[in-house]
Structure formats: structure tokens, C-alpha cells
Amino acid sequence: MAACSIEDVLAKAERDEAEKLKSISVHKELELEFDPGNLIAFDKNPTDTRAFKKQNKDAFLRSLARDNTQLLINELWKLPTERVEEVIVAKLPEPTTRLPREKPVPKPRPSTKWEEFAKLKGIQKKKKTNLVWDDVHKEWKRRWGYKRANDDTKEWLIEVPETADPNEDQFSKRIKAKKERVAKNELNRLRNIARGQKIKVPGVGLAPSDQQSKTELGKAIHVAKHSTASVGKFQGNLPKEKAPKNIGKKRQFQPLIGDFSVEKQKQLDLLNIMDSKKPRIDITKAVNKQMREEDRQSGFQKRKSSGKKGRKGNFSGKGTAKGKGKKGGPGGGGGKNRKPRMKQGKR
Amino acid sequence: KPKTKRSKRFLQGREPKLNENIKNAMLIKGGNANQTVTQALKDIYSLKKPNAVMYKKKNITRPFEDQTSLEFFSKKSDCSLFLFGSHNKKRPDNLVFGRMFDFHVLDMIELGIEKFVSLKDVKNSKFPEGTKPLLIFAGDAFETDNEHKKLKSLLIDFFRGPTVSCVRLAGLEHVLHITALDGKIYFRSYKALLKKSGCRTPRIELEDMGPSFDFTMRRTHLASDDLYKTAHRQPKALKPKKKKNVSHDVFGTKYGRLHMQKQDLARLQTRKMKGLKKRKGE
Numbered sequence: 001m002a003a004c005s006i007e008d009v010l011a012k013a014e015r016d017e018a019e020k021l022k023s024i025s026v027h028k029e030l031e032l033e034f035d036p037g038n039l040i041a042f043d044k045n046p047t048d049t050r051a052f053k054k055q056n057k058d059a060f061l062r063s064l065a066r067d068n069t070q071l072l073i074n075e076l077w078k079l080p081t082e083r084v085e086e087v088i089v090a091k092l093p094e095p096t097t098r099l100p101r102e103k104p105v106p107k108p109r110p111s112t113k114w115e116e117f118a119k120l121k122g123i124q125k126k127k128k129t130n131l132v133w134d135d136v137h138k139e140w141k142r143r144w145g146y147k148r149a150n151d152d153t154k155e156w157l158i159e160v161p162e163t164a165d166p167n168e169d170q171f172s173k174r175i176k177a178k179k180e181r182v183a184k185n186e187l188n189r190l191r192n193i194a195r196g197q198k199i200k201v202p203g204v205g206l207a208p209s210d211q212q213s214k215t216e217l218g219k220a221i222h223v224a225k226h227s228t229a230s231v232g233k234f235q236g237n238l239p240k241e242k243a244p245k246n247i248g249k250k251r252q253f254q255p256l257i258g259d260f261s262v263e264k265q266k267q268l269d270l271l272n273i274m275d276s277k278k279p280r281i282d283i284t285k286a287v288n289k290q291m292r293e294e295d296r297q298s299g300f301q302k303r304k305s306s307g308k309k310g311r312k313g314n315f316s317g318k319g320t321a322k323g324k325g326k327k328g329g330p331g332g333g334g335g336k337n338r339k340p341r342m343k344q345g346k347r
Numbered sequence: 348k349p350k351t352k353r354s355k356r357f358l359q360g361r362e363p364k365l366n367e368n369i370k371n372a373m374l375i376k377g378g379n380a381n382q383t384v385t386q387a388l389k390d391i392y393s394l395k396k397p398n399a400v401m402y403k404k405k406n407i408t409r410p411f412e413d414q415t416s417l418e419f420f421s422k423k424s425d426c427s428l429f430l431f432g433s434h435n436k437k438r439p440d441n442l443v444f445g446r447m448f449d450f451h452v453l454d455m456i457e458l459g460i461e462k463f464v465s466l467k468d469v470k471n472s473k474f475p476e477g478t479k480p481l482l483i484f485a486g487d488a489f490e491t492d493n494e495h496k497k498l499k500s501l502l503i504d505f506f507r508g509p510t511v512s513c514v515r516l517a518g519l520e521h522v523l524h525i526t527a528l529d530g531k532i533y534f535r536s537y538k539a540l541l542k543k544s545g546c547r548t549p550r551i552e553l554e555d556m557g558p559s560f561d562f563t564m565r566r567t568h569l570a571s572d573d574l575y576k577t578a579h580r581q582p583k584a585l586k587p588k589k590k591k592n593v594s595h596d597v598f599g600t601k602y603g604r605l606h607m608q609k610q611d612l613a614r615l616q617t618r619k620m621k622g623l624k625k626r627k628g629e
Binding site for chain 1: 362363364365367368370427446447448449453479480481482483484485486487489490500503504507510511512513514515516517519522524526528529533535537539541544545546547548549550551552553555559575577578579580581582587
């Protein structure tokens, strides 16, 4: 009795094992081709059309899909797995199916003059740290940029070197030097771009564009004239050439520490103006405004008189509508004149 | 020309790159699109979200005659795949799948819908959008017939999803099964249930879920072989670098190769024996 039951148990266990293995194995004539990188499977077996037609179509397709999916899943479970934040994740290989790109291959960026030189000499780029220790402020600061370490323009005390002129402003000297370096860097950057795009740039002076206006040409001449060693002092003019207008600083500011009495006088005058009861009048503006108003009035009178002449027994409604619609300002005047005219028309 | 950093980044995202972005699809309705076609477009849009753009208005164009408006749309919305749906007496329930290369039409395949079951009609639980589907192509037509091969490539492009390096094994739910049979193409979408089996690999049960189409192939517009070659060209930088001087044996042993200069065996430095050193006197 016991023996039978043991045998039964063993047999049952064997059948269970077979069942389990059977459940995930699928028999196919031709092996499927897989592309696990893209999660794709290609089944090349010719489909059984007879079975398809006999059975319900959807059921047939579903069983076929189930078999194929089982094979694909089997393939995917063979991939190496790792655990990422309590989730089991399989590492996919590179996709093997060749698909067309959506955009063409990008052209490599044209290299700058420095990059070419470095390639020639074999200079490698050295990786630098982001932050640098600043001993003065005793903290880590950026290597370059806003609030950088070792910024010599921001020093509050500069010792005047013995060889330098005692009246020279050392602070502004450093600021000027920085501005020159920035301008030089910018110039080189633009020259690199121009070389990369094969645009011809003149050695000195403004680069020409087509259809230059008079002012642009004037500016180009001015720049060319002042690009000499003596900054244009000894360059002669052409026979009828005039000095260009609108050149120089647009706004002039008084120096910070100038003539004290002049400044005092200016401030007192300003206070007087604010105190006075008389309004300040800008004569030219007032005259212009008056002239414009007079022009408008005369024009309105002309139109009114011509409108009256042209109308011969027509209703004044048309004229008034025209008058009212056309002029917003003297619309009040036109409206006021409407009543007497209407009476005339009705008569 | 970009004026802000944000717009500059946006434009840089659209430039051609070595490793490309995932392809976006635009779904366009034709001049007379009926209920079936509109519903089909909506279903495919929900399959392809968020990498798809659905155009709400009807556009009266014919893809097979004039491709300029499609190219204009693709340039504006940076989409390289398109799906155009229309309906007329000659071609009822028409869907044109197509893709672009460099904003010019590469190939287009017109499929007619014979039978269509929408997402709404199948009352089952759905899964979140954006899951990468498992694609299965069945039928020997996909290997033998050239047009079917191009259709296979197009459908892979369309439904592939983003290329990832790892995938969560429990999240493989969406299965798209495409069969080519008797001149027709059956497109079915299932939800896969991973059941316990005795061993590590689970047993699959499928549940009919998404839209299902029965397509017939109508016209095609394929590009020339040269254009295909140009489109498929991969940049050299992407090719895997070959490791030189390393070879593997049949048994899996790894062999390396060292290159040395010629050594003067007479002056080789072996073990030093101070006592044997020749001194000045000797």
C-alpha cells in the first residue's frame, strides 16, 4: 500500500515536471530569428492555411501569436540580468536590424586654428578641475567666469611698481587690459568661424555687405582712414569730402569730480525751475503744434466747402455721414452743423 | 537664428546627430476621412504616444501625387514617420504608412483596412502608454516578397519605440503580432500575461487587447536603391571598435600579441651577481 502510494507520488512528480517543461517549450519547423535589441522575432515558417480557414481566424492567430511570443520570451530570459532598485532588469544587446536613419550623417565641425596646431604638435587636452582654491577669500571658487578665483581686476589694493608713472591709474589699466584680451578673443573666435564657413574676411576694416547705404560707406571710409599708425591724423581728404556726421559718443557725461561751482549753479537752477509757478515752454514744440492745428483746420474747411458745392439738392445725410465718419476731432463741429443743414435739405 | 539659450537647445535637439532621437510620427486625416479611418488613426496615436503628433484638421492632399505638403509638415514638427488616412469609393478605408529621410519621402505603402476592431470595442484592461512592444512578424511572405520586406522594415520603424539598453522583464506586456497570409496582412495586438511555470522562464498567456486590423496591400512608393543605401549608411564613429592583437581560440582561450624591439642577447640584464663583475684591474 505504502509502496503504491510512493510510486504514485513519484510518477505524479515526474508528470508535473514534464508538464512544466512542456508549458514553455514550443515546437517549430524552422527556428525563429530574433533581434533582442529591438525585441523583435521573425517567424519564417509558412503558415498553415488549411488550419487557418477551418478554425476561427482570431483563435488561430492568437495561438500562433502565443507560440511565437513564448519563444521570444524564452530568448529574452536568456539575457544577462541585473538588479536595479528592487527591479530585475535584462541588459539588451545592440539592435541588429538595419533601419534607415531619419537625417543624414552630421558633418564634422571645422576645427579651429588652435585645434589644428595642437593636432600637429601632439598636444593633448588636460582635464582641469572646476573649482580652484582662493587663498585670499579662503574658499573654493570657479576657475573662470562670474566671481572667479584670483581675479586681478577686483583687487582693492595695487602696489604701484617703481618703474611706473605715479599718476597712472593702475586699476583702470588692468580693466583696459582685460577688455583688450576679451576683444582679441572675440576677434579670433569670429575669424575661426569665417574660416570654417569659407567666408573671406578683409585683414583690416569693415567687412563689406552688398547694397551698402551712404552712412555705411561713410563709416567704412572713416574706419579705414583711422586704421593707420597715427590714427588718421595725417590722412588727407578727397576734394569734396566732408567730415562724417553722427560719429563719436552718443551721450556725453560730465566727469565725476569736475568744476564744483558749475555743478552747484546747475543744481540751484534746477531747484528754481521746480519752484517757479510759470510753466516752462518749449517754443519750437509749441510753434510746430500750432502750425499743425492750423493746417488741419484749413483742410477741414476746404473739404466742407467742396462737399457743399458738389451736392445739388442731395440729402445732407450723406455729407454729414461722410463728415462725421471721416473726422473724429471736428466730428463735434460737424455734428453741431448737422441740424441747420438738415433743415435746408428737407426744404 | 536662436536668441535665447532655450531656443538654441531646442534647435540643437533637432539637428542631425550621431545617435539619433527616436522617430516621431504624424497622423494626418485626408479630405474625406470616415469614422473607421479616424478611429484607426486615434488608436494608432494612442499606441505611439508620446512620440506622435495627431493633426486634428483635415488636409486635402494626395500623398502619392504631391509630397510637398507632407514634407513641409514633417519639417515643421520634426517628424520622420507619417500615417495618412483617407476614404473614397475607389480606395475605401485607406491608410498610407510612410517615412522620411532628410525631410523627403523615402517610401510609402498604402494599406486598405478590411476589418477593424478598435481599442474601445475590446473591453479589457489596458497598460500604460509608452511600453516598448514585442514585435513578431510571421509568414514567409515577409522574407520572399520585396514589398513585404519594406513593409516589415517600415512597421518596425513605426512601432519600435525608443532604443534602450536595459528592459524591465516584468514590464514586457505589449505584443504586436503581424502575419502575412493569403495576400492579406493581419495586425493583432495582445497583452501578455506572464504565468508561473516550473522554471525561471514564465509561461505566456495572451489576452486580446488593442486594435486589430486586417490589411490588404495596395499601392507602394519605394525609393531607389541608392537612396536606400544613403539612408542606411551608419557613421564610422558608431561602428564598434575592433580590438587589435587579441584573438580567441576554439576553446575560448584568449591570446594576445606583444610587439617588441630586437634585443641584443649579449647585453641582456639577467640576475646580478656582484662577485662576477669585471673590475678595472682584471
